[in-house]
Structure formats: C-alpha cells, structure tokens
Amino acid sequence: MSETITDPRSTECSTATDAGSVQQLSMQQALNRALDEILAENPKTVIFGEDCGRLGGVFRITDGLQAKHGEDRVFDTPLAESGILGMSVGLAMAGFHPIPEVQFDGFAYPAINQIVCQIARMNYRSRGTLPMPITLRVPSFGGIRAPEHHGESLEALFAHVPGLKVVSPSTPHDAYHLLKYAATRPDPVIFMEPKSRYWQKGPVDVASAVPGPATHDGGTDDAAGLSGARVAREGRHLTLVAWGAMVSRCLQVAELAAEDGIDIEVLDLRWLKPIDAEALARSVGKTRRAVVVHEAPLTSGLGAEVAQLITQSCFATLKAPVERVTGFDVPYPSGDLEDEYIPNIDRILFGIQRVLEYRRG
Amino acid sequence: MLDWLVEPGQQVERNQAIVELETTKSALELPSPQAGKVVRIHGAPGDTINVGEPLIVFEVPDDTAGIVGTVPKDEAPKRRVRLSAVLDED
Numbered sequence: 001m002s003e004t005i006t007d008p009r010s011t012e013c014s015t016a017t018d019a020g021s022v023q024q025l026s027m028q029q030a031l032n033r034a035l036d037e038i039l040a041e042n043p044k045t046v047i048f049g050e051d052c053g054r055l056g057g058v059f060r061i062t063d064g065l066q067a068k069h070g071e072d073r074v075f076d077t078p079l080a081e082s083g084i085l086g087m088s089v090g091l092a093m094a095g096f097h098p099i100p101e102v103q104f105d106g107f108a109y110p111a112i113n114q115i116v117c118q119i120a121r122m123n124y125r126s127r128g129t130l131p132m133p134i135t136l137r138v139p140s141f142g143g144i145r146a147p148e149h150h151g152e153s154l155e156a157l158f159a160h161v162p163g164l165k166v167v168s169p170s171t172p173h174d175a176y177h178l179l180k181y182a183a184t185r186p187d188p189v190i191f192m193e194p195k196s197r198y199w200q201k202g203p204v205d206v207a208s209a210v211p212g213p214a215t216h217d218g219g220t221d222d223a224a225g226l227s228g229a230r231v232a233r234e235g236r237h238l239t240l241v242a243w244g245a246m247v248s249r250c251l252q253v254a255e256l257a258a259e260d261g262i263d264i265e266v267l268d269l270r271w272l273k274p275i276d277a278e279a280l281a282r283s284v285g286k287t288r289r290a291v292v293v294h295e296a297p298l299t300s301g302l303g304a305e306v307a308q309l310i311t312q313s314c315f316a317t318l319k320a321p322v323e324r325v326t327g328f329d330v331p332y333p334s335g336d337l338e339d340e341y342i343p344n345i346d347r348i349l350f351g352i353q354r355v356l357e358y359r360r361g
Numbered sequence: 362m363l364d365w366l367v368e369p370g371q372q373v374e375r376n377q378a379i380v381e382l383e384t385t386k387s388a389l390e391l392p393s394p395q396a397g398k399v400v401r402i403h404g405a406p407g408d409t410i411n412v413g414e415p416l417i418v419f420e421v422p423d424d425t426a427g428i429v430g431t432v433p434k435d436e437a438p439k440r441r442v443r444l445s446a447v448l449d450e451d
Contacts, residue, residue, distance in 0.1 A: 059428065144433060150430060256440050257444055262444050335431075345440050352444060353442065
C-alpha cells in the first residue's frame with residue numbers, strides 16, 4: 001500500500017499500458033475517475049455531502065469534480081446526514097440520480113430513518129412507480145486509527161433491509177467498475193468503500209468490464225460479471241470468504257498458508273446483498289472447507305448468513321463446520337484498539353487450523 | 362473573535378486550541394481540525410467572522426490533508442501461527 005497520495009486528476013500517477021486501457025491507480029483515484037465519468041455520462045447525476053464540493057472530500061474522492069462539473073451537480077451540504085439522505089429521496093423522485101456521501105460510516109446512523117423507512121421502501125410503497133436510483137457512498141470499516149464513529153462495519157445492518165443492495169470493492173479495478181455499475185442500478189445501492197485501502201494502488205483496466213446500458217426495470221445487463229463474487233485466488237484445500245479490506249488480508253494469509261502446504265482459495269464476495277450463493281457453492285463445493293472473515297462483530301454478522309448459504313448447498317460434502325473469524329461483540333473501537341479488534345493474520349490462521357483439525361465424531 | 366492562540370508560521374497539532382471565539386450560543390476554544398503549519402489567520406480580536414468566511418489557512422502535507430485518522434503503512438505480513446494438517450484428498 002502506498003503512503004503517497006497524488007492528485008487523482010494527475011496523469012503522472014498513471015502508467016498507461018495496453019493502448020492506454022490499464023492504469024496504475026489508487027482506489028481513491030479510481031473512484032474519483034469513476035465519478036467524473038458518471039457525471040459526464042449522465043446529466044441527471046448529482047453528488048453531494050459534507051465537504052464533497054470545494055474541498056473534494058476528506059478522502060479526496062470527489063476532488064476536482066465541482067470545478068469541472070459545476071456547483072449545481074457537486075455541492076456541499078450541512079452537517080446533517082438525515083438531511084443528505086432525505087434530499088436524495090426527493091431528488092430521486094424528481095428524476096435525478098443522486099450519489100450522496102456519508103463522510104464516515106458511523107455517521108450513517110443518524111440517517112438510518114431515511115435509508116430504511118424511505119429509500120429502501122419507496123419503490124415497493126409506490127408499486128414500482130418510484131424507483132430510487134441512489135448510490136450512497138460510505139467510507140467504511142476501520143484500519144486508519146480514527147476516533148470512535150469514524151470506523152464501523154455496518155454491512156449486516158444494511159444487508160438486512162429489504163430494498164437495499166450492498167456492495168464493497170476490494171481493489172482499485174473493482175472500485176472503478178462497481179461504482180460505475182452501481183450508479184446505473186434502479187435500486188438504492190449502499191457502496192461501502194474500505195477506507196484503509198484508499199491509498200492502495202493497482203491496475204485498473206478501464207476497458208475490461210464495461211456494464212451494459214442502464215435499465216430501470218430491474219432487469220439484468222450484467223454482461224461484464226459485475227453483479228457477483230470474484231475468485232481473488234484459486235485454491236484446493238479451503239475457501240476464505242471475505243469482502244472489503246479483509247480480502248487483501250486473506251490474500252496475505254493464503255500466501256503464508258502456502259508455505260505450510262495449505263492451498264487456499266480466496267473468494268471476494270463483493271456484493272453483500274444480494275450474496276452470490278452460486279459462487280459460494282462453486283468454491284466451497286470444490287475445497288469442502290470454509291472460513292468467513294469480517295470486521296463486524298460475530299453475533300448476527302454477515303458471516304452467519306454466508307455460513308448458512310454454504311451449509312445449505314454443501315452440507316453433504318463439507319469436511320468441517322464453517323468457521324468465522326470476526327470482530328468482537330463490542331462497539332467498533334477507536335484507533336488505539338483497532339489492531340486488537342480487526343481480524344489479524346494469526347487469528348485467521350487459527351480459524352483455518354480449527355477447520356483443518358476438525359474430525360467427525 | 363476573542364483572541365488568537367496561534368500565529369502565522371507556527372506548527373500546530375490536531376485538536377490543539379487555536380482561537381477563542383464567541384458565537385450567538387457560547388464562547389469556546391476552537392480546536393485545530395488538523396496538524397500543520399499556520400500560513401494565515403483572518404480577523405483580529407473584536408472582529409466578526411461570518412459563517413463560511415475563511416478563518417485560518419494551514420499548510421499540510423498532501424498525504425494527510427483532511428483525514429481524520431492516519432494513512433496505513435504498508436507492512437510485511439507477520440505471523441506467529443503455523444498450520445499443520447493431514448489432508449485427505451477424497
């Protein structure tokens with residue numbers, strides 16, 4: 001991961017190869033580019049939130065967009081998350097495509113009423129006449145040693161709400177494509193950006209996965225395979241299931257496990273609602289062992305949902321119960337205690353060992 | 362504006378008190394939103410600074426500007442646990 005933050009609009013940070021379609025971008029830069037293109041392609045798109053406009057966002061995701069696209073389309077809001085999301089509802093009803101930002105994930109709590117009671121239900125409540133094409137960007141999870149409420153793992157909360165879709169990218173390439181894809185959806189999408197990975201650089205092939213045209217009937221146009229999970233690493237002996245920032249940690253664990261002769265597959269779930277149950281079945285059907293890794297607390301976390309889906313499809317062939325390595329059942333701690341809370345390499349290795357050691361009675 | 366607690370050229374830390382203000386609601390010491398060098402301050406004691414007008418200008422390194430928290434460092438993975446397993450391939 002790079003510590004150097006460069007101007008997302010700078011071309012110096014990009015290494016063009018393959019006729020210019022592949023560039024080395026940080027996730028921050030990839031998201032900025034995606035938003036720039038979304039604004040250019042869809043005149044109904046509006047971006048707003050605390051510090052989104054003139055400052056360009058505290059993480060610089062919206063840097064330069066106001067200057068380029070105007071104050072009517074990229075603008076600052078008061079510090080009032082319920083207002084930001086309430087305004088999104090009205091804009092969507094008026095035919096706009098809002099891409100609001102909640103500055104830090106903990107600040108989604110004050111807007112839960114608007115998210116759950118209005119955004120998620122409006123299409124259902126209106127019998128399909130009022131779709132909510134809202135993409136809510138939420139810098140999510142921990143890993144940057146921020147104060148309380150600036151690091152949370154809210155995926156289970158969002159995923160439990162009918163009407164919402166939830167996605168979290170783990171690479172700059174996926175961040176670029178998934179954000180562009182989410183912005184074409186007729187349903188509200190909670191876009192959970194792993195903030196600790198904002199500065200990670202990686203190849204972004206802007207031409208490799210181009211979503212089809214936007215549809216507003218709920219139909220699929222996923223020719224590029226952006227609606228499902230991604231096998232981040234092939235393996236034979238066990239599947240690690242993760243999303244967001246935990247994917248890169250699981251890839252590190254897989255490298256270490258390989259030193260011990262254990263061949264691990266890493267499945268990047270990407271979509272947390274709806275979950276790609278077929279990808280889970282394919283991967284665990286092959287490896288026959290699974291460990292789910294997430295930052296959220298254990299109890300009623302998304303790991304339980306994933307474990308059930310795996311059990312449902314692979315019960316007969318599983319060699320051990322699905323294991324979970326998660327945060328603890330305490331409030332997500334502030335920076336000083338993050339290292340104790342977020343699953344580290346050793347805790348994940350212990351989880352793997354428990355599965356490998358399991359023997360039926 | 363009641364009193365400045367810092368001056369141009371001074372290095373300040375995040376959350377360090379930088380200015381005493383009186384609003385329509387209360388008097389308060391405003392903490393610095395970030396670490397950096399003070400480049401310019403606006404207003405003197407007795408002046409009124411309206412909401413939205415500049416108050417202070419910082420010079421901060423590009424890689425920490427505006428972030429509440431710290432940029433993670435890229436570190437080699439460390440382990441204490443070794444895996445051992447007898448894998449049947451049935």
